[in-house]
Amino acid sequence: MNVLKRLTLVSAIAMLPAFAFAQTGIPAPAASTPAPATSPATTPAKAAKHHHRARLKAADKDGDGMLSKSEVDGAKLTRLSKNFDAIDTNKDGKLSKAEMKAFRKAHKAMHKKGATASPATPAPTPAAPAAPAPAK
Numbered sequence: 113m114n115v116l117k118r119l120t121l122v123s124a125i126a127m128l129p130a131f132a133f134a135q136t137g138i139p140a141p142a143a144s145t146p147a148p149a150t151s152p153a154t155t156p157a158k159a160a161k162h163h164h165r166a167r168l169k170a171a172d173k174d175g176d177g178m179l180s181k182s183e184v185d186g187a188k189l190t191r192l193s194k195n196f197d198a199i200d201t202n203k204d205g206k207l208s209k210a211e212m213k214a215f216r217k218a219h220k221a222m223h224k225k226g227a228t229a230s231p232a233t234p235a236p237t238p239a240a241p242a243a244p245a246p247a248k
Contacts, residue, residue, distance in 0.1 A: 178206040 171179055171187030184192045184207070192199065192207065199207050199215040 178208050180206050
């Protein structure tokens with residue numbers, strides 16, 4: 113009987129820290145609190161897309177929704193400037209959203225195929241094999 117009392121007492125003492133720890137846990141958030149809204153730029157890809165749109169919008173100084181060569185050069189949009197003539201498919205001197213989207217789509221397709229040239233630049237032709245060296 114004395115052994116049973118000791119075992120019970122030791123068990124109760126051993127369990128005290130566990131009960132104390134369980135009661136000091138972090139409370140769960142209230143159910144009525146709405147979850148924070150996610151911003152449109154939550155992923156790196158979305159953040160980059162948002163950044164590019166903002167740069168293009170800022171470059172459009174006259175607000176016509178199109179970019180002229182002078183607007184592209186003034187905004188230091190080097191890739192657009194370098195490929196301006198290739199992107200401007202209707203040759204009106206301005207880049208529309210549709211023209212930029214078509215160029216980007218073609219450029220992306222070329223990268224998927226493993227090509228390194230831009231859609232405006234023809235792929236380099238392979239060089240002719242070198243002639244064998246004369247025998248001595």
